[in-house]
Amino acid sequence: MRTGTAALIRSSSQNHFLHMNVLLRHARGKSGESERDVETILTEAAIGKRRLWASSLLFAELRPSAFVGQPFPNLAEFTSYIRAIATFVTPDPNTMLRAARLRDVKWRRPVALRRSGEVPWFMSLVDAIHMASALWVKEILDVSDLEFLTFDDPVSDEAEPERRLSLLRLQDYAEDLPTDSDGLAAVQLRRVQPHLKMRPARQPIPAD
DSSP states (O other), rough: OOOOOOOOOOOOSHHHHHEEHHHHHHHOOGGGGGHHHHHHHHHHHHHTSEEEEEEEEGGGGGGGGGSSSSOOOOHHHHHHHHHHHHHEEOOOHHHHHHHHHHHHOOOOOOGOOOOTOOOOBBBOHHHHHHHHHHHHHHHHTTTOOEEEEOOOOSOOOOOTSOOOSSSTHHHHTTTTTOOOSHHHHHHSSSSSSSSOOOOOOOOOOOOO
């Protein structure tokens, strides 16, 4: 039997920190099933129904050659639109130090679930900066219901070509984290894909 995708966690807050992969996918028209939901989130932010934050790291990824066709025909239009609806967080030294500590956390799955010879997982530089910036918004700006919206991109950065720690499933890698650690703060931050409506799990489909 082959099985369809599992149910997705629904967003339930009006306050969101957007990982740049959400914005980049949307800019390139590659949000898949989330396309309409991402558009709704951005549109409602434009009219004041939602509050959005994002990392200024996004601008380092905005290559003009990546913007061809819809929904944004060029870089200038996209940057103007995003800057009008989101607050951009430029990490200060304390936030960057927190990102460094997050990169140093050894993420482990429970012993019973580890593969033979499995070594600890580590957060990528980009993900750590995004996570530290989102925690800054939650803690310093006192946005207690902040949601961290992201996709689990299968493509790793150049420094980690073989595998990438899942931000959406950090709780599955939180074995033996200290109770006062930055890692635990990351786990406690609500992390969801940008879906506004609950999608039921598909039923198993008998093989031909």
